[in-house]
Amino acid sequence: MTYFRPVALEHASRLLNHGPTVLITSRSRDGARRNLMAAAWSMPVEFSPPRIAIVVDKGAHSRLMIEESGAFGICVPAAMFIDTTYAVGSVSGAEEDKFSRFSITAVPSATLNVPLIEQGCVAWLECRLLPESGAQEKYDTCFGEVLSAAADERVFQNGRWNFADANASLHTIHHLGAGNFIRSGDTLRAKAP
Amino acid sequence: MTYFRPVALEHASRLLNHGPTVLITSRSRDGARRNLMAAAWSMPVEFSPPRIAIVVDKGAHSRLMIEESGAFGICVPAAMFIDTTYAVGSVSGAEEDKFSRFSITAVPSATLNVPLIEQGCVAWLECRLLPESGAQEKYDTCFGEVLSAAADERVFQNGRWNFADANASLHTIHHLGAGNFIRSGDTLRAKAP
Secondary structure (H helix, E strand, O other): OOOEEEOOHHHHHHHOOOOOOEEEEEEOOOOOOEEEEEEOOEEEEEOOOOEEEEEOOOOOHHHHHHHHHOEEEEEEEEHHHHHHHHHHOOOOOOOOOHHHHOOOOOEEOOOOOOEEOOOOEEEEEEEEEEOOHHHHHHHOEEEEEEEEEEEEOOOEEOOEEOOOHHHHHHOEEEEEEOOEEEEEEEEEEOOOO | OOOEEEOOHHHHHHHOOOOOOEEEEEEOOOOOOEEEEEEOOEEEEEOOOOEEEEEOOOOOHHHHHHHHHOEEEEEEEEHHHHHHHHHHOOOOOOOOOHHHHOOOOOEEOOOOOOEEOOOOEEEEEEEEEEOOHHHHHHHOEEEEEEEEEEEEOOOEEOOEEOOOHHHHHHOEEEEEEOOEEEEEEEEEEOOOO
């Protein structure tokens, strides 16, 4: 049973707008190998078409896979997945399959066959790499276009996050550094200008 | 009296690592005019030297000023500043000085003379634009190098955010969309892998 429901592409940027730490998934060109890494550095760059930027070091195994396959996934881990999120960010996938090592269940994305994680996560975005050599080489910044997205209906409905005390284990996490994260907290509403 | 203390450059990325919504400040080339805007889309891209990326639409008045002056500031608003943060993101600075309109106090940065905001904010970073025409034109993504940074010692000490119930008005805010923000919540510590 899955709580994931499709997110309309015009709402995809909302999934990352508040700056959660994410898991970036990738695969080899032939699809035989796969990888994932944790990343605190990502952001939307355009609403429509939905485009995002992620930072992946050129020494990372994920970077090699993303460039050779032209595809990646962004999965948004929930508070209940904090230990795994930190663990996958602390080892390299060059030697072994981190999904197997950490018992992470992944399903292939519909169009690009990148692994997507629903158990432990509350949203995912399937992305096509938009090659941009200057930014990639100088700033390790990779742009992507979102082809499809989905989120856990218990915490994201009608294009909006709905964080409440009752679903605290499903809140997003935001890395401060060294294994310390903040959980998305109470919702504040700004006065209309 | 200010609670702001310098942040070591090697810790500058920590100020943005958890994805807060920020205010981007700018000035005209001659320094006679100034502007600010709210931005949910920013991220670090490198630890050392500290470099960041921000998204500023090419139609925005701030974008013109950033490109002509080669400088910008990033100020991190606190929960107590939520109404002003939302308000400055809702009007253009082409017609009037938003600092005056919204009674925002700014001080010029030491090196690049960009306006920096301490009242209502808990951190700032003074940045030099790193021109990168491809990313700027295609994705409105502007890279910058951090020349100096500071943070409110009541909530950032020894290179780390320290969000607690006692300083809730100083917590960072993270825009969900349409004037709804989450406040940085409780700190969770991941198990060492």
